[in-house]
Amino acid sequence: VHLQTGQCGNQIGAAFWQTISGEHGLDGSGVYNGTSDLQLERMNVYFNEVR
Template sequence: GNQIGAAFWQQISGEHGLDGSGVYNGTSELQLERMSVYFNEGAGNKYVPRAVLVDLEPGTMDAVRAGPFGQLFRPDNFVFGQSGAGNNWAKGHYTEGA
C-alpha cells in the first residue's frame, strides 16, 4: 500500500511541477491551480502532501523515505509499529491490528 502511495505522490508531484523536496519548479501557472487538493504549503514555499502513511512495521516507511520523493513528507506523517504481519493479511487483521 505505501509503495503504491509513494508512486502516486511522485506522479502527482510531477504533474504539479514539484521536485522531490516539495519545491515548485514548474513551467506553467496551471500547475499551481488546485494545489491545495493534495498539498499544504509549508515553510519556505515548500509543498507537503496531505497524507499520513501507516503500517505495522517501519520497513516500508524506510523505503519511502529513501526513495526519490522521500523528503517530500513530514517526518511526523509516518506512523508505524515495530511488529509486522509478514505480508499475511489475516495476521495483520486479527492479531497485530486487532
C-alpha cells in the same frame, strides 16, 4: 488523511505522490520548479504549505 498498509500499499502510495508531485511541478524536496500556471491550479487539493 492518507493511510497505507503493507509493502504493496507503501509502493502504491509512493508512486501516487511521485506522480502528483510531478504533475504539479514539484521536485523531491517540495520546491515548485514548474513552467505553467496551470500546474499551480488547485494545488491546495493535495498540498498545504507549512511555515
